[in-house]
Amino acid sequence: MKFCSQCGSPVSWQTPSGDHRPRFVCSSCSTVHYQNPKIVAGCLPLWRGQVLLCRRAIEPRRGFWTLPGGFMENDETMEQAAVRETLEEACVRVEGLELYTLFDLPHIHQVHVFFRARLVDTNFAAGEESLEVGLFHEAEIPWPELAFPTVGHTLEYFFEDRVRQLYPVRNEPLAPLIALSRRTPWNNFDR
């Protein structure tokens, strides 16, 4: 950020009076420009024991497999965002969404939220942001080719929880070092 979005004057990086941390402040109209974390919402779409994954057609991580998901927009709920992203990336509808995993990613100013969901049918197809879309049994998951650590963790938790048929909501931070120190197959490629 270099200019004030209200008046167009240059901004400076300073701690406003009464505040505890530096912000972008307008040199002319004094507007304080707050910057806050963004929510990425996605689905773990299920069909008869299989999980739907999308192979990304766009950067970052083009060519790698992901659960459908993306940035939550204004005017929608997290659940609506997850449904919309699944429709956009896999051209298919989901229902029965249940909040499942929430990962804090403070180093990139994001929170990733995934919902377990049922596919309404198997008429999926690659959306504009996907190269291909497919259903995978647990043994078929392409662990070394997953796009993001939060996708890998969500899948790991799911297969673990499925044994007991209990799916507690999970919230945990995922810092770069934590991700690297976990010896899970899907993040080998991340080193």
Place this chain on the structure above:
Amino acid sequence: MKFCSQCGSPVSWQTPSGDHRPRFVCSSCSTVHYQNPKIVAGCLPLWRGQVLLCRRAIEPRRGFWTLPGGFMENDETMEQAAVRETLEEACVRVEGLELYTLFDLPHIHQVHVFFRARLVDTNFAAGEESLEVGLFHEAEIPWPELAFPTVGHTLEYFFEDRVRQLYPVRNEPLAPLIALSRRTPWNNFDR
């Protein structure tokens, strides 16, 4: 938003090519300025069956009671935000945080997240944004004087769940009309 924060030129409200919704787009450098929902994180701080509430010293809802909470900042987790806000507003530390309620507020582009938490001691005090801070048994909760619907819902769920000692994580949308149609005492004042 009137000006581009990257180059200072005027922005226009248009749908960028390849996008599905209008955004602020720079007329000069073509930067697309995305706007996304913000997370408000807070605590339900507990001490021997009592709940800590803060009476707000600032707008909105000055003079009304709230659970400590506020906007999540970049570089922190939701849990860290909830702990920080409790320290700022009630001058007290909490521990043992457990994710509890998540409310989607699409009409104001916010998600409110509350954690159940234990107070480490009762040396609380009014922070800069509070007029007073106190502990309340269930029968003492000032329902008609609660600041926000998400605070009221979180307290209702807590006293309901406490009977069974089971605290499932809850996620639900809270639109203005939904809030008004619920006949709960704490939102009478909101009409």
